[in-house]
Amino acid sequence: MSTAQSLLESRPVSVAHLFLSRVRATPDLEAYRYPAPSDDGSSGTEQWHSLTWAQTGERVKVIAAGLLALGVRPEERVAISSSTRVEWILADMGVMCAGAAATAVYPSTNADETAYILADSGSRAIFVENAAQLAKVIAHADRLPGLDHAILFDPQADAIPVDGLEVLSLAELEKLGTAHLEEHPDAIEAAVGAIEREQLATLIYTSGTTGRPKGVRLVHDCWSYQGVAQEVSGLLRPDDVQFLWLPLSHVFGKALISGQIRTGHVMAVDGRVDRIITNLPAVRPTVMxxxxxxxxxxxxxxxxxxxxxxxxxxxxxxxxxxxxxxxxxxxxxxxxxxxxxxxxxxxxxxxxxxxxxxxxxxxxxxxxxxxxxxxxxxxxxxxxxxxxxxxxxxxxxxxxxxxxxxxxxxxxxxxxxxxxxxxxxxxxxxxxxxxxxxxxxxxxxxxxxxxxxxxxxxxxxxxxxxxxxxxxxxxxxxxxxxxxxKKDLFKTSGGKYVAPTEIEGRFKAICPFVSNVLVIGNGRNYCTALIALDETAIMPWAASHDLGGRGYAEVVSSPQVHELIDGFVQRVNGELQRWQTIKKFSVLPRDLDVEHGELTPSLKVKRPVVEREYAEAIEAMYEGSREA
Structure with missing residues (x-):
């Protein structure tokens, strides 16, 4: 048996077991870095703070104990609705170490869908980042009779009273946990010891390019496997410094936490996308x-x-x-x-x-x-x-x-x-x-x-x-x-199959101005494309091509930009089979985004949504065509 096979077969029951082992093995090593206001209180300045594994273990244990004190029981769901930050990780590990199961909610999810996820999952409590996330829960509190507690990462001065919903700050939950551990010092070890491999650990709802999201049931063994597999594959190493900005509500980010706990490397956590370029030289990651x-x-x-x-x-x-x-x-x-x-x-x-x-x-x-x-x-x-x-x-x-x-x-x-x-x-x-x-x-x-x-x-x-x-x-x-x-493959009216993502990938590779592109053609006699341009790339070009001073929408609708993009379309067409070529295209008046429901939180394009939104533009590209 190989070393990799041996490690996989002897993997811990859960990441909660893995976490407690990590804290015992390397208590004084750095576990996490996170941005926070500078220690001198300077206005508008931030610096990176650190948590050792021992400090992380202490925080996680009192959070887990706080949940036990609130009456949360094994496999009961506790939701988390927050951007990527170190508190997300502490809360998630607290849920795991209490033997409960986390329900991941994207912070960009609207109030209606948030309520659907909380109701469908049967979540008993929810960690929310701030008042804005709490407001989405309160907006549909009448649909959530099983939700008893909301815990705020960023406390607000005036908690909003809601019948049947207790609102706590994270600090208040930790105080409850501290008191619970004074009475039951072995509560967390007992809770973790009772976890079984096939016990529910996480419900992650698919971001869903169509219809209501589906809750994916991932058990403790899924995450334990991920942690060990990432280590034995060489993907992550103990001496790594990883920069994590991905949404932790997404399975990709969540899996990386399992690997990090297994290997024990340093993870710098900041989910603000507009800070990525600034953070990279400061963090100097080895992996991202x-x-x-x-x-x-x-x-x-x-x-x-x-x-x-x-x-x-x-x-x-x-x-x-x-x-x-x-x-x-x-x-x-x-x-x-x-x-x-x-x-x-x-x-x-x-x-x-x-x-x-x-x-x-x-x-x-x-x-x-x-x-x-x-x-x-x-x-x-x-x-x-x-x-x-x-x-x-x-x-x-x-x-x-x-x-x-x-x-x-x-x-x-x-x-x-x-x-x-x-x-x-x-x-x-x-x-x-x-x-x-x-x-x-x-x-x-x-x-x-x-x-x-x-x-x-x-x-x-x-x-x-x-x-x-x-x-x-x-x-x-x-x-x-x-x-x-499989579901994106389409057949033209001439009977030819087209793989749109292949064509879209080729176009992105040669056109430095594109942000998103959708190839259309199902049941049609030729292919067309909807093209959205990257504002940060096209506006400097516009300023140097007699379009300075104009807004984005005016620039992208100009003949000059149409001619520019047409040149890239013709280059792509030269690499394609005749039935794959883009005969016509439309430059969209704005980029696709999550807010308009055109992208999932993980930035996948919701094709049906975009095609409905721009149905007129699509039909215009087929006007006068003869369907075969």
């Missing part, structure tokens, strides 16, 4: 997880700045970007090839020069220590992946779903294959069905949808195989490639 959109925005930002500087600097950037891609492709071929060919000397020389001129600045912007950044949630355009790999910031694309407790495959840092989502984590099996659908089996697979047995039966077979709904393939080396979502 992200969504593809962040890498696309970084790349577009670099390209836009180079274009604005013009002349030689822009030409140098374009040259260096191509060298990075060529170098990364050559490296990948070297690793993959049986003969293990070497990167050509001439390319190595060019790469070394480009490194001094361009790449080292890019690495510095990421803090200078990044050995890898894990990307998930959606597909990363291969050209962008090759660019960052060649620049020394490898993006390790992985794959997973809420139903698989996040990661089930990931690219190894020492054998990166751009365009794939890597190899299965140890303990996870992958099988391709006859129709090309990817099936998964392993300890991380959900135990079903909450209160939805029929929906569970649709995707989960009796022998444990889970139907992902994704189409893909596995190569001879075991690397998995996703080719499309």
């Amino acid at each position: 997880a992200s969504a593809p959109r962040i890498f696309e925005k970084v790349y577009n930002g670099i390209a836009s700045r180079a274009r604005a500087e013009g002349g030689a600097k822009y030409k140098i950037f374009l040259w260096a970007a191509q060298v990075a891609r060529d170098y990364a492709r050559a490296q990948q071929n070297t690793v993959a090839a049986t003969a293990r060919r070497q990167v050509p000397l001439w390319l190595s020389v060019q790469h070394a020069l480009a490194d001094r001129l361009v790449y080292r600045k890019i690495r510095a912007a990421f803090g200078g220590n990044l050995r890898g950044s894990v990307s998930g949630s959606a597909a990363l355009a291969p050209d962008i992946g090759y660019f960052f790999a060649g620049a020394g910031v490898p993006v390790l694309e992985g794959y997973g779903l809420t139903e698989t407790s996040a990661a089930c495959t990931v690219n190894p840092a020492d054998d990166l294959r751009v365009g794939t989502v890597g190899k299965p984590l140890p303990g996870t099996e992958v099988r391709i069905a006859d129709d090309g659908e990817i099936l998964l089996r392993g300890p991380g697979i959900m135990r079903g949808y909450h209160n939805l047995p029929e929906k569970t039966d649709e995707v989960l077979e009796s022998d444990g195989w889970f139907h992902t709904g994704d189409i893909g393939e596995v190569d001879g080396d075991g690397f998995v490639r996703i080719t499309d979502r």
Whole structure:
């Protein structure tokens, strides 16, 4: 038996067990960093504060004991509605160590859907970040007769009285916990000791591109498996410094906590997206997880700045970007090839020069220590992946779903294959069905949808195989490639199948101005596209092309911008089969966003919503066409 197999088979019952073991093993080592007002009280200034594992353990125990004092019992649900911050982690671990189960709620979820999630999950209590999150709960309190307690991370001066709902601050809950532990000093060890592998640990509701979200039942063993699998795969190491900004309400962020507790490395926590660029040089992470959109925005930002500087600097950037891609492709071929060919000397020389001129600045912007950044949630355009790999910031694309407790495959840092989502984590099996659908089996697979047995039966077979709904393939080396979502594949009226995400990925790779793009064509006789532009990229271009002083909506509707985007569309069309080409496109008057319901909180496009919103624009692109 291999070491990896041995570690997996002997994994702890739960992350709660893992957490208590971690606190005992390395009490004085740093566990978390988090931003807070400076100690000198200077107005408007922040600095990073730290918690050791011992300090973290003390906070978690009193939170867990506070929940026990409130009457929360094993597997009863306690919700968390907050942005990513260290208190989210403390609350989640407190829920686990009390033997209860956490219900994750996105802070961007509206009041109606928040009430639906709390009612469907049967949550007894909820941690809320601030008064705004509490207000969403109060707005539909009449639909939540089982919700007894709300705990505020950021206390408000005047608690709002609500019949049947007790509002506490986190500090007040911890005082309750301290008193409970004085009477029952072994309460938390007893609660953790009673946890079983198949006991419910978390309900995460799918962000859902259509309809009401479904509650995914993830048991304690799912998270214990994730922690050990991330360690044995080499994804996380004990000496890492990880920067976490991903939503902890999302399964990706939540899984990373399991890996961090297993390895014991430092995690810097700040979910404010507008602070990412500022935080990176301060944190200097060795590893970071992200969504593809962040890498696309970084790349577009670099390209836009180079274009604005013009002349030689822009030409140098374009040259260096191509060298990075060529170098990364050559490296990948070297690793993959049986003969293990070497990167050509001439390319190595060019790469070394480009490194001094361009790449080292890019690495510095990421803090200078990044050995890898894990990307998930959606597909990363291969050209962008090759660019960052060649620049020394490898993006390790992985794959997973809420139903698989996040990661089930990931690219190894020492054998990166751009365009794939890597190899299965140890303990996870992958099988391709006859129709090309990817099936998964392993300890991380959900135990079903909450209160939805029929929906569970649709995707989960009796022998444990889970139907992902994704189409893909596995190569001879075991690397998995996703080719499309099964439900997103469409057939033109001419009978040709089109994979829209493949075309969309190609367009994002060559157009530095795009933010989101949707290829349309189901049942039509040709393909079209809805294109939303990145304001931070297009506005500087507009200012230098006689469009200065105009607003975003006016700029994107201008003939100049239409001509600009048309050039990129024609470039993509040159790489496609005839039936895949984009015959017409419409530039949207604004970008897609979560607030308008067009993106999920994890930034996936809700295709049906966008197609309904822009139905007139779509129909206009097909006016006068003859349907075959």
